[in-house]
Amino acid sequence: MNLIGRRKWWYIISLVLILPGFISLCLWGLKLGIDFNSGQLLVVTGPATTANVTAAAKDLGFTDIQVVPSGEGQTQIRFSDPSPQSQHEANHQKFKTALGNAHLVEVSFDSVGPTVSRDIARNAILSLLLAAVAIVLYVAYAFRNAPPPVSPWSFGVMAIIALLHDAFFVLGVFSLLGHFFGVEVDSLFVTAILTIIGFSVHDTIVVFDRIRENLRRERGSFEEIVNTSILETLARSLNTSLTVILTLLALFLFGGQSIRMFVLALLLGIASGTYSSIFNASPLLVTWHNYKLRRHERQLRKPKAAKA
Amino acid sequence: MSLRLKFAIILLLAVVTAMLAYPREDKIFKLFGIKNATLQVKEGLDLQGGAQLVFQADLSKTAAADRDKTMSSLLTVIQRRVSGVGTSETQIQRVGSDRISVSLPGVKNVTDAINTIGKTADLQFFIIDATTGAQSPTDVSGKDVDSATADYDPTTSQPIVQLNMKSGDSTKRFSDLTTQLSQSGNLLLTDLDGQPTFGPARTSAITNGKAQLSGNLTVKQAQEIASQITAGALPVNITLVAQNTVGPSLGRDSVSHSLVAGLIGLSIVAIFMLAYYRLAGAVAVVALFIYTTITLSLYKLSSLVPGYTIVLTLAGIAGFILSIGMAVDANILIFERFKEELRAGKSYVAALEAAFDRAWTSIRDSNMSTLITCAILYLTSSSTPIIRGFAVTLGLGVLVSLFTSVVITRTLMRLVIRQRWGRGYQQYALKENEVAS
Numbered sequence: 001m002n003l004i005g006r007r008k009w010w011y012i013i014s015l016v017l018i019l020p021g022f023i024s025l026c027l028w029g030l031k032l033g034i035d036f037n038s039g040q041l042l043v044v045t046g047p048a049t050t051a052n053v054t055a056a057a058k059d060l061g062f063t064d065i066q067v068v069p070s071g072e073g074q075t076q077i078r079f080s081d082p083s084p085q086s087q088h089e090a091n092h093q094k095f096k097t098a099l100g101n102a103h104l105v106e107v108s109f110d111s112v113g114p115t116v117s118r119d120i121a122r123n124a125i126l127s128l129l130l131a132a133v134a135i136v137l138y139v140a141y142a143f144r145n146a147p148p149p150v151s152p153w154s155f156g157v158m159a160i161i162a163l164l165h166d167a168f169f170v171l172g173v174f175s176l177l178g179h180f181f182g183v184e185v186d187s188l189f190v191t192a193i194l195t196i197i198g199f200s201v202h203d204t205i206v207v208f209d210r211i212r213e214n215l216r217r218e219r220g221s222f223e224e225i226v227n228t229s230i231l232e233t234l235a236r237s238l239n240t241s242l243t244v245i246l247t248l249l250a251l252f253l254f255g256g257q258s259i260r261m262f263v264l265a266l267l268l269g270i271a272s273g274t275y276s277s278i279f280n281a282s283p284l285l286v287t288w289h290n291y292k293l294r295r296h297e298r299q300l301r302k303p304k305a306a307k308a
Numbered sequence: 309m310s311l312r313l314k315f316a317i318i319l320l321l322a323v324v325t326a327m328l329a330y331p332r333e334d335k336i337f338k339l340f341g342i343k344n345a346t347l348q349v350k351e352g353l354d355l356q357g358g359a360q361l362v363f364q365a366d367l368s369k370t371a372a373a374d375r376d377k378t379m380s381s382l383l384t385v386i387q388r389r390v391s392g393v394g395t396s397e398t399q400i401q402r403v404g405s406d407r408i409s410v411s412l413p414g415v416k417n418v419t420d421a422i423n424t425i426g427k428t429a430d431l432q433f434f435i436i437d438a439t440t441g442a443q444s445p446t447d448v449s450g451k452d453v454d455s456a457t458a459d460y461d462p463t464t465s466q467p468i469v470q471l472n473m474k475s476g477d478s479t480k481r482f483s484d485l486t487t488q489l490s491q492s493g494n495l496l497l498t499d500l501d502g503q504p505t506f507g508p509a510r511t512s513a514i515t516n517g518k519a520q521l522s523g524n525l526t527v528k529q530a531q532e533i534a535s536q537i538t539a540g541a542l543p544v545n546i547t548l549v550a551q552n553t554v555g556p557s558l559g560r561d562s563v564s565h566s567l568v569a570g571l572i573g574l575s576i577v578a579i580f581m582l583a584y585y586r587l588a589g590a591v592a593v594v595a596l597f598i599y600t601t602i603t604l605s606l607y608k609l610s611s612l613v614p615g616y617t618i619v620l621t622l623a624g625i626a627g628f629i630l631s632i633g634m635a636v637d638a639n640i641l642i643f644e645r646f647k648e649e650l651r652a653g654k655s656y657v658a659a660l661e662a663a664f665d666r667a668w669t670s671i672r673d674s675n676m677s678t679l680i681t682c683a684i685l686y687l688t689s690s691s692t693p694i695i696r697g698f699a700v701t702l703g704l705g706v707l708v709s710l711f712t713s714v715v716i717t718r719t720l721m722r723l724v725i726r727q728r729w730g731r732g733y734q735q736y737a738l739k740e741n742e743v744a745s
Binding site: 131197 | 364404418419422552553569574584622623632633634637670673675678680685687695699702
């Protein structure tokens, strides 16, 4: 099976998967939850409709009221309470009474002030950047004695491209989910993205490790070696992803409501991570290698042409 | 170490951790004559219900050098106040430079908790001139108060707050003040946090340091004020900046749901491994079982070590379940390699050793990237216990899975291929014609 020969197709599939979400991300961005945007979020089970929520909130001065059903009879009510934070608990109790306490069960209530949400957002960006840098350095270090023709850095860079592929795929899907279904991203979502990044590299490294091993044995062209390496690790990549995806699927279907979106993000990311480690990271090593070869040849030809 | 000894140790480990991980471990302890000993997995707020409150301290008037000291005395005062709220297992932590996170598992009335913790409880005494109404300061303050209790006025049966001044100088100054007031006929006004709360009222000379303050109070207010005064005034003002309350219903549903999901996930993985890798798959299932008991025992045992207790959250359960997948990955890597080496015509022993040697770099390097992300998540999540819980369970899971895959799977596989029933290509889902002769 020649996977490397069809690499252009794999890149196109990736583009098709990522592009819609990427466009959505550029147009609408992500729908940020109160973790990043500050505000109040009340989750209840019971009859809560936009009409009765708005009516109940009338005297309390709440603004930006949004009512989103979130499955299993739960409803998320998001609002902004302009009063000082210490009043929020009291207001939220009044709000519940106005909503008709008897028929509603409170699942959770969160209230995040602007200073805290700024910090959470800063922490999220910081941790994503740290993770990316740490992983490139680690991959370059782990592959420091990789035999030619590939430099350790290109292993690191290709691993990063593969992880960006996975991160943007999930970000894109959640941007679409946010725009069309009101799905918000919170700090757990950032955790999911970080885990996906970790898993994506985990998967990529296994294939890279085989490429390194096969390069030492020196047989065939670089393209052939990469192709064999992917095929040799294919069963492992698919089986591992299958077990992880099966456990996550069980969690998605039967686990708690409050982490369902978190598990969905992990599922999408790990599926994407499997694809990218097989069809992007290693083929990209070949593409990059060929590009450098061509450039090298051109440079060799140039001086000769000048002499003649 | 001989293979038999290793196997015996693994067996012992499996039995001990299985007993620790068993949900009713107290019954097992009883068999060994240890009574009333239980080990609990500590559950986070999202699982058992309760509230997390984040307060920000106003350090703008505190010199940079004194900030750490101020924050730690703030922690002490809040600690004392929280013990009056009446929930057990509260956790009070400094977060970042100027925030304090207070976790109150199982707390019923969050409004009361916010009020009890957040009030500065700064007590001040003033003299009010009986004729002019002019207000003048005194040399007595909340710092002179030792403790306070809520009580009823014996004559009016109105709720009052009884102050006990510190003995010695404090009692003497208060005695001087009240003696002077009783002689001049001027009034005593007591402010709490800048609000006139008690008086102005006439007072008799109080020489024993026990003052009864009455104001327009309910019983609950009197109790709150008394406990705040006893706990001491906050060194700086604090404001609530975030809160997270979880009803107990969410936790109950989620735990049972996640447990079911985890069991289903584990069973599917076990069936898959058995179907795909046959005998090796069975070894992996045993290793996975030991992996689960070790991890659960660690969760439980960590509750004995203060400061390092693993707090299980909903995301933490997801981390644990995800780490099962990672644990299987190491086994898959080894078995794929084992089959490959067998196909290349190696003997069982040589194929197994080569499989572990070659798979080890992949296992190590790939798990390292997950450990790096866990470490980063852990370091940046001091104020978000949910995320910290995920980082801890996933990271711990990866470490334990490295141990079980490399030590336990390896030892068991070495034993298995020494048995007659442990040899045979169909045992590992290989066909005779696949193998190079």
